[in-house]
Amino acid sequence: MPRVNSIQEIFENMDEGFEPDKAEGVNAIFQFNMTGENGGQYWVKVADQQVDVHEGEHEDPTMILTAAADDYIAVVNGDLNPMMAFMQGKIKVKGEMALALKLQAMFGLG
Secondary structure, X not given: OOOOOOHHHXXXXXXXXXXXXXXXXXXXXXXXXXXXXXXXXXXXXXXXXXXXXXXXXXXXXXXXXXXXXHHHHHHHXXXXXXXXXXXXXXXXXXXOHHHHHHHHHHOOOO
């Protein structure tokens, strides 16, 4: 994915960075809660090696990722290591932790 400047841009172009071969066996709903001025809520369904992106909040996500919008943009742009961001508390994950690692692989983060 080319460099992005907004959360909206990330989710509008999410399918471009998606690597279906890394999503084998994944059937999950990822909720993204991006906080701060540039934030927003999105949920992403990954199933059958396909990705489907929606704006808003899903009623029953498998995993919830919460981060300041600016921090998540830095992760997507490669300016902030996702593991370091997690260790520093800049990214919070609820639900199946293993899916967070899968998320990195499926979308080429880090």
